[in-house]
Amino acid sequence: MRCVEKRFDAGKLWRTGAITVAWGALYFDTLRRLVDDWRVDENYSHGFLIPFISAYAVWSNRDRIFSTPVAPRVLPGGALTALAVLMLMAGIVGAELYLARVSMVLSLAALALYFFGAEWLKRLVFPIGLLLFAIPIPNIVFNQIAFPMQLIASDYATRAIRLFGVPALREGNVIELAQMKLQVVEACSGIRSLVTLAMLAVVYAYFTEKRWWRRVALVVAVIPIAIVANAARVAGTGVAAHHWGIRAAEGFLHGFSGWLVFVVAVLLLLLFAQLLNWIERLLRRHRTAVTVADELSAK
Numbered sequence: 001m002r003c004v005e006k007r008f009d010a011g012k013l014w015r016t017g018a019i020t021v022a023w024g025a026l027y028f029d030t031l032r033r034l035v036d037d038w039r040v041d042e043n044y045s046h047g048f049l050i051p052f053i054s055a056y057a058v059w060s061n062r063d064r065i066f067s068t069p070v071a072p073r074v075l076p077g078g079a080l081t082a083l084a085v086l087m088l089m090a091g092i093v094g095a096e097l098y099l100a101r102v103s104m105v106l107s108l109a110a111l112a113l114y115f116f117g118a119e120w121l122k123r124l125v126f127p128i129g130l131l132l133f134a135i136p137i138p139n140i141v142f143n144q145i146a147f148p149m150q151l152i153a154s155d156y157a158t159r160a161i162r163l164f165g166v167p168a169l170r171e172g173n174v175i176e177l178a179q180m181k182l183q184v185v186e187a188c189s190g191i192r193s194l195v196t197l198a199m200l201a202v203v204y205a206y207f208t209e210k211r212w213w214r215r216v217a218l219v220v221a222v223i224p225i226a227i228v229a230n231a232a233r234v235a236g237t238g239v240a241a242h243h244w245g246i247r248a249a250e251g252f253l254h255g256f257s258g259w260l261v262f263v264v265a266v267l268l269l270l271l272f273a274q275l276l277n278w279i280e281r282l283l284r285r286h287r288t289a290v291t292v293a294d295e296l297s298a299k
Helices: 002-040 042-048 050-060 062-066 074-093 097-116 118-123 125-134 139-163 191-208 212-244 251-298
Strands: 169-171 174-176 181-183
Touching: 002 042, 002 074, 002 097, 042 050, 042 125, 042 191, 050 062, 050 125, 050 191, 062 118, 074 097, 097 118, 097 125, 118 125, 125 191, 139 169, 139 174, 139 191, 139 212, 181 212, 191 212, 191 251, 212 251
Parallel strands: none
Antiparallel strands: 169 174, 174 181
């Protein structure tokens, strides 16, 4: 029996190794291009962290995952694998990187379903799905999001600048001050903060929240937080430029303000989570008081 077990374990090891090598060879170029984007695109520099967070999510739930019975779903898993390969081929032929990269994530889900079953896939939905945040969205979608955010940021910033007694006039995404024109370009639209903050919100909600409504509320709250924080950054830049000149809107201070505002946005997200705790405690106390009042009235 010992010899049989050793041969069986060795067979599984060889099969796992062969599948890993085949998957790596199939997606090597796609993965290489993705890492290049992480390196050069500041909007997705957080992509380097996501695989480690996914790995930690698997490790932290390893007891639940490995205690789940293995029930391979060969037919649906094979069909999903074929779909992933077709998406990869279509992405390569059509030079559509997003399709090829989504195919890479889909293939991981397909392999989990094929070899381990639906229950395993349910346990791995978050670690696998989180990888989608590491994939840059297509430019056509990016522009559809970024430009309205530029307009919103410039509008809110103009209103805030006027509150400080600084005359300002907005034309599209350009804020005209007395001494200069402040253009809210794509990099200042807040899209960078929105993408990274959304990823952090999803991770935070997964590890700290158990109720779905709270998870959804945290993720949805990212949108107004990112807009307000970025508008505050633009407004601060405009006020500083009015009082201290154009240098205040450029160089180190401009870059530092971006990091500072992002930290503030993260703190606002954590504050919102605490606000949800406070609201839930109030509702719990209210329900308890109503229950006690009903019991007393019944007596």
